[in-house]
Amino acid sequence: MPPKKIIAPIATDTTLVPPAKGVAVRMYNTGFGDCFLLAFRSETGEARYVLIDCGVHQKWKGGKERLELVASDIAKATNNHLHVVAVTHEHTDHISGFLQGESSFGKMKIDNLWLAWTEDPSDPVAKQLKAQYGVKIRALSAAVSLLKLAGNPLGERLEGILDFEPGLESNQNSGQSPGHTDENAALASTTSVSSGRKANALEAIRSWVEKKLERPEDYRTPGEAPVFLPGVKGVKCYVLGPPKDIESLKKLEGLKETYLSHAAIDGDTAFMAAALVASGAALSGDDDLFKRSNPFDKDLVIPENKAKGHPKFGSFFVKHYGFS
Amino acid sequence: MPESCEKRPSSMMPQLDVVKTPIPPCRRLRAFAFDPILSRQLETYEVNLVTIEVPWEDDVDYGPTDSYLEVVDYDPASQAFYAPVYLNEPKLLAQDGLPPSEGNPQFHQQMVYAVARKTIEHFEQALGRRALWSSRHTLVNGRYEEEYVERLRIYPHALREANAYYSSAKKALLFGYFPASSTKYSQDMPGETVFACLSHDIVAHETTHALIDGLHPRFMEPSNMDVLALHEALADVVALFQHFTYPGVLKNQIARTKGNLQDQSFLGMLAFQFGQALGQYGALRSAIGNIDPQTKKWTPKQPDPGEIQLAIEPHDRGAIFVAAVFDAFLTIYKSRIQDLLRLASAGTGILNPGEISSDLVERLAGEASKTSGHILYICIRALDYCPPVDTDFGDYLRALITADESLVTYDSQNYRLAIIDAFRRRGIYPHDVRNLSVESLLWHEPTEKEQEEFELLFHGPEGLQKLFPRWNRGSDPEKVFLQTMECRRTLHQWFMDPGALAAAEAAHLQMDKLEKNKTDAVYRDKDGLPELEVHSIRPARRIGPGGQTVTELVIEMTQRRRGYYNAEKQRKVESGELAPMEPDFVFRGGCTLLVDLETAKVRYCIYKDLSSQNRIERMRKYLQNGSGPSLQATYLGDPGKEFSHFNGEQGSRLEPIASLHRLQREVEM
Numbered sequence: 007m008p009p010k011k012i013i014a015p016i017a018t019d020t021t022l023v024p025p026a027k028g029v030a031v032r033m034y035n036t037g038f039g040d041c042f043l044l045a046f047r048s049e050t051g052e053a054r055y056v057l058i059d060c061g062v063h064q065k066w067k068g069g070k071e072r073l074e075l076v077a078s079d080i081a082k083a084t085n086n087h088l089h090v091v092a093v094t095h096e097h098t099d100h101i102s103g104f105l106q107g108e109s110s111f112g113k114m115k116i117d118n119l120w121l122a123w124t125e126d127p128s129d130p131v132a133k134q135l136k137a138q139y140g141v142k143i144r145a146l147s148a149a150v151s152l153l154k155l156a157g158n159p160l161g162e163r164l165e166g167i168l169d170f171e172p173g174l175e176s177n178q179n180s181g182q183s184p185g186h187t188d189e190n191a192a193l194a195s196t197t198s199v200s201s202g203r204k205a206n207a208l209e210a211i212r213s214w215v216e217k218k219l220e221r222p223e224d225y226r227t228p229g230e231a232p233v234f235l236p237g238v239k240g241v242k243c244y245v246l247g248p249p250k251d252i253e254s255l256k257k258l259e260g261l262k263e264t265y266l267s268h269a270a271i272d273g274d275t276a277f278m279a280a281a282l283v284a285s286g287a288a289l290s291g292d293d294d295l296f297k298r299s300n301p302f303d304k305d306l307v308i309p310e311n312k313a314k315g316h317p318k319f320g321s322f323f324v325k326h327y328g329f330s
Numbered sequence: 331m332p333e334s335c336e337k338r339p340s341s342m343m344p345q346l347d348v349v350k351t352p353i354p355p356c357r358r359l360r361a362f363a364f365d366p367i368l369s370r371q372l373e374t375y376e377v378n379l380v381t382i383e384v385p386w387e388d389d390v391d392y393g394p395t396d397s398y399l400e401v402v403d404y405d406p407a408s409q410a411f412y413a414p415v416y417l418n419e420p421k422l423l424a425q426d427g428l429p430p431s432e433g434n435p436q437f438h439q440q441m442v443y444a445v446a447r448k449t450i451e452h453f454e455q456a457l458g459r460r461a462l463w464s465s466r467h468t469l470v471n472g473r474y475e476e477e478y479v480e481r482l483r484i485y486p487h488a489l490r491e492a493n494a495y496y497s498s499a500k501k502a503l504l505f506g507y508f509p510a511s512s513t514k515y516s517q518d519m520p521g522e523t524v525f526a527c528l529s530h531d532i533v534a535h536e537t538t539h540a541l542i543d544g545l546h547p548r549f550m551e552p553s554n555m556d557v558l559a560l561h562e563a564l565a566d567v568v569a570l571f572q573h574f575t576y577p578g579v580l581k582n583q584i585a586r587t588k589g590n591l592q593d594q595s596f597l598g599m600l601a602f603q604f605g606q607a608l609g610q611y612g613a614l615r616s617a618i619g620n621i622d623p624q625t626k627k628w629t630p631k632q633p634d635p636g637e638i639q640l641a642i643e644p645h646d647r648g649a650i651f652v653a654a655v656f657d658a659f660l661t662i663y664k665s666r667i668q669d670l671l672r673l674a675s676a677g678t679g680i681l682n683p684g685e686i687s688s689d690l691v692e693r694l695a696g697e698a699s700k701t702s703g704h705i706l707y708i709c710i711r712a713l714d715y716c717p718p719v720d721t722d723f724g725d726y727l728r729a730l731i732t733a734d735e736s737l738v739t740y741d742s743q744n745y746r747l748a749i750i751d752a753f754r755r756r757g758i759y760p761h762d763v764r765n766l767s768v769e770s771l772l773w774h775e776p777t778e779k780e781q782e783e784f785e786l787l788f789h790g791p792e793g794l795q796k797l798f799p800r801w802n803r804g805s806d807p808e809k810v811f812l813q814t815m816e817c818r819r820t821l822h823q824w825f826m827d828p829g830a831l832a833a834a835e836a837a838h839l840q841m842d843k844l845e846k847n848k849t850d851a852v853y854r855d856k857d858g859l860p861e862l863e864v865h866s867i868r869p870a871r872r873i874g875p876g877g878q879t880v881t882e883l884v885i886e887m888t889q890r891r892r893g894y895y896n897a898e899k900q901r902k903v904e905s906g907e908l909a910p911m912e913p914d915f916v917f918r919g920g921c922t923l924l925v926d927l928e929t930a931k932v933r934y935c936i937y938k939d940l941s942s943q944n945r946i947e948r949m950r951k952y953l954q955n956g957s958g959p960s961l962q963a964t965y966l967g968d969p970g971k972e973f974s975h976f977n978g979e980q981g982s983r984l985e986p987i988a989s990l991h992r993l994q995r996e997v998e999m
Contacts, residue, residue, distance in 0.1 A: 300408050306412060306435055310410060319413055322414055326395070327402060
């Protein structure tokens with residue numbers, strides 16, 4: 007669990023002045039999250055501002071208030087003008103601030119938005135990923151709710167992963183510090199259920215930016231030519247990820263020589279099947295995957311509630327399986 | 331032999347008064363030699379079919395249930411039971427059990443039973459005594475009481491995940507199933523169900539965990555980097571060498587590799603289907619080589635003495651140990667077949683191209699099977715020659731050498747040299763020896779003076795023989811268990827006697843009495859004496875110098891001391907400045923004595939000092955940083971915490987994912 011202490015605000019109230027050569031970097035301590043403001047000097051001597059991420063983890067207490075301060079500080083530091091906003095990925099601790107600081111960001115002039123190809127709604131691979139991911143996330147959040155209901159402490163640990171996902175039902179149902187700490191999540195979300203992940207913070211920043219992202223080439227893809235900061239000489243930005251190759255994208259870490267580990271998450275189906283079972287979905291679904299996730303044909307199964315009274319094996323089950 | 335083993339109830343068999351029906355030597359059961367995937371390809375179809383011969387028991391009940399095992403086929407994730415197989419059904423007896431079938435849960439039950447039972451048999455053969463499961467500890471009125479565990483339970487479909495494990499708390503093997511990943515390298519159909527219980531290697535591996543736990547319950551406590559790794563490694567060694575006991579498999583692979591077992595063959599691979607289903611190239615683990623993911627070519631593993639320094643994860647370290655053992659096997663096998671190769675090649679030793687003759691296959695297979703059997707048994711026997719706690723790879727090397735020396739005095743085939751060399755090439759040495767000669771690796775013998783003290787303590791050979799549980803392969807396990815408990819109590823009294831102080835010191839136990847009102851970190855009884863646990867008493871057999879069989883008593887004793895992560899706190903508790911409080915971890919010391927029953931002389935005393943400052947510091951460091959600051963620890967809490975609390979189950983297995991299924995309904999265990 008992320009720590010729950012509150013760090014004193016660090017608002018500076020000053021303009022961030024770029025050096026004559028090189029870059030000035032202001033790192034905002036958002037708590038559990040990222041927010042970097044970079045200032046370069048253009049060829050003509052004016053300041054050029056780049057913001058990389060702005061967010062805080064949903065369980066971070068006082069995150070919302072903190073990010074409001076951060077956003078207003080960014081507005082002052084940049085004279086209400088961001089030249090580039092780069093979003094690394096769509097986790098709460100990287101994007102929640104765009105909504106929490108909406109009152110500041112909404113009024114600012116934002117020229118360019120850099121998003122990865124995975125956010126391109128027309129990209130077929132991205133589409134596929136989002137669809138699969140959505141089901142998995144919903145299954146996982148159902149499983150977490152059940153685990154917590156059963157009082158299993160591991161439910162809380164699993165929830166730690168889910169908390170990176172903006173605005174999931176399980177977070178609201180978590181029963182732990184209701185309302186307040188989940189506000190970060192609720193803020194970062196919309197109610198678009200179709201993908202299971204809610205991208206309101208991203209939608210907001212998309213709507214504010216002047217140069218809209220419309221075509222596939224507006225999104226950043228690794229391997230493309232270096233990107234330049236408008237008006238700044240000698241700074242090249244290279245896009246390193248996420249990889250276009252769907253196999254390496256799914257690779258969390260090397261599949262080591264073990265049959266424990268995270269391999270199950272990495273596999274397409276294993277994790278999902280497990281989560282679906284935990285959420286009870288497998289018992290009702292008629293999707294192919296649900297069917298296949300049951301190991302044997304129906305006629306080989308003796309349902310749990312019929313085992314005790316089974317004419318042939320009932321006594322065996324009672325003796326060996328510990329029915330009372 | 332006690333009467334109990336003669337008692338063979340034969341309720342299943344019709345009694346014929348006239349003709350005495352001989353008892354079958356074994357029960358034959360069909361199984362996969364590897365896993366189902368090899369039965370899908372023509373070239374491996376045949377090699378994958380084995381008929382496993384397990385020891386015969388008359389009363390194998392539904393399940394199967396016999397005197398060692400109880401297969402319980404409850405699938406909590408599907409909320410389903412599957413009908414238990416009845417192996418004594420005449421139709422099944424007549425055809426060596428059910429034919430292999432992935433879709434029939436009863437075949438799954440038969441296969442886990444057959445493989446687990448075979449693994450038990452190997453342990454019993456190597457150790458020369460009945461295998462016992464680790465006892466159950468139940469809290470009765472604030473005290474832990476040991477309870478006899480008759481059967482190990484096996485749940486073939488316990489988990490819906492890519493996992494399988496032995497649970498010491500439940501005294502059960504739990505096998506999972508999961509849909510295969512849809513990577514393109516796999517021979518599985520994408521998403522088809524893969525069963526851990528149908529992988530010969532995984533079943534043998536997990537059964538070995540249970541058997542080792544029965545011998546050494548403290549081997550589950552990760553006090554150094556090697557403890558869990560050793561558990562994993564031995565489990566792999568057993569699974570690996572079990573392949574060699576199936577003649578059909580062995581001959582097929584020898585013919586294919588022309589006797590060069592260093593080549594890629596199924597004999598050196600573990601859990602092929604599991605590996606592929608998880609999206610790997612090739613097997614889950616391979617002792618001799620791997621398929622390069624880039625070139626897709628098989629490349630042999632080169633020994634690297636530096637590798638052991640970098641490997642931290644138990645399976646990674648274990649793999650190095652397994653490679654060393656396999657390497658020792660290859661060295662001996664190669665030297666044993668040189669003459670055969672010369673005979674088959676007109677004296678050149680270089681075989682002609684093309685296939686080798688079936689006679690040669692037969693002879694080479696004979697050598698491979700003999701050598702692998704020896705190596706397997708040395709590895710198992712070494713379990714009797716380990717310190718009772720905190721064993722590392724170096725200790726195990728010494729145990730291997732001592733175990734072999736005590737059975738084969740004259741090492742004409744140079745097994746011991748081959749073993750030492752293979753370990754040396756992988757950077758595995760004991761910390762505490764001056765050189766790697768066989769003599770220095772043997773555990774040391776007590777001095778004359780110490781021997782006298784031991785003799786006194788044991789009340790001479792007669793007194794010692796009273797301690798000996800009547801325990802051989804046919805013994806009634808429950809009787810053995812109860813006798814052992816009694817013997818342990820007696821020995822405990824002997825050692826706690828004030829007159830036995832010198833003997834306790836000779837055994838490197840800590841027996842200082844602390845004055846009233848003083849405290850330190852050692853766990854002590856109400857008289858201020860350090861607590862002593864007589865952990866285990868069991869017989870080990872060896873061949874004496876004259877060729878006669880000698881029985882030795884293996885006695886393990888442990889003591890414990892409180893450990894704290896904060897070194898300053900540790901110092902204060904040690905010196906008595908602070909009263910002993912709830913420790914962060916428990917630090918153990920103790921000794922293993924190998925005592926000759928005839929002479930009451932201690933042949934070896936293998937010990938870990940309870941007072942060792944070095945060792946407790948090493949353990950503290952290991953528990954705090956051993957696993958390294960992983961992403962998981964940062965985001966999800968520290969799994970190392972679960973390690974340190976020793977809750978009976980390996981902490982690494984308390985994966986959040988592993989618990990997902992459990993919420994459905996806890997299996998009654």
